[in-house]
Amino acid sequence: MMKEVEIGDGSRLIDLPKSYHVETEDDGAVLAYIPQKDSVNLRISVVTVSHKSNDVSSLAFDDVIRDAKAKGLEPKIMGDKSYFSYTEDSMQNGEPLKVVYWMIGAQNSFVVMSATVIKRLESEPEVVPFLNDIPRIIRSIRAKNS
DSSP states (O other): OOOEEEEETTTEEEETTTTSEEETTTSOOOEOOOOOOOSSEEEEEEOOOOOTTSSSSTHHHHHHHHHHTTTTOOEETTTEEEEEEEEEEEEETTTTEEEEEEEEEEETEEEEEEEEEEEEGGTTHHHHHHHTTTTHHHHEEETOOO
């Protein structure tokens, strides 16, 4: 089961599993995680762009494809969205982390999702399904009025 969540300034919606706890931060970013599990969390931010020509139907979509190719990565196309992902290692309070980023172009919005995984817990049973849900979550991104 999924639940509909507003992201960014509220002009975009995304579907997240009902089992995720969802919080909205002061900057409009959405934080989603599995309650009582510290192994993984998802952060979702949105930046909406405009152009003088008022034709923004594919502005972010095209930029994400260009950015992926410039980084030597293969962009993926999912309907009216383009995206690519990459992984970085990080450290927080001496704890090694793996951070997976998804850069998503959806019409005139850039959606940035990041999943932060505590490395020593990445084999926990909730982590793999959590990360496997990402394509379905990306597919669900849409304008609020659609």
